[in-house]
Amino acid sequence: MDRKISPLHIVALAVTSLIFIVGLLVGWQMGYTAESQMKSNLEQLRSESYMLEVLSLMRGRGEMGCPVLGKQFIEFSQKTVEYGNNLDYLEKKLGKLDPQVMSLKSDYSLMQMRNYLLLKDMDESCGTKHTAILYFYTNENYSPNTDQGIALGDALAGLPEIRDKTLIYHFDVNVKNPVVDALKDQYGIATLPTMIINGKKYEGFMDAGKCREILGQESG
16 A cells, blocks of 8 residues: 655655755855955964064064064964964864865965974074974874874973973975975975974974973074
């Protein structure tokens, strides 16, 4: 005997389908809005980085004091860290290999490299000393147990005396970017994760205790 589909079943199916479609649209809109905001924030950071470069050039000509340059640099670095945290949040929502995320990461890699070069220039011209870490990683086969970024954060949490003088620059090796490729070639990145700390290469995952030991030596 054929079963008849009641109007109630049809309505229920229609409502379920509508909820599913609305959910997809809302998810897409949230992702699009977040990406647009991230691009806007990146443009703002790019403008501020140009300003910082001008201040650095003025410092080289003796027209800018080191305290002013240092203050502007720290403020800019804090903003880039905040952007990185927001990018990490977007990555978790859209996926670690999402094309939009990877595109934003590519631009962010350039920003990080500019920040790093400005840091080196400031330390040289002003006689300041910072610990710079170039951190190379991949999100393929990701596990939080071997996340070097987490271990570094835990290590620095136990080193308040050097935390504010330590800057970490993250580079995803899967990002299609000539700057990232050049860095990988320069430092011979073959093992992941790898950290370059003040020019010295440390390959493979290191827990927070080992990171704390090395950072203490490098900052001494």
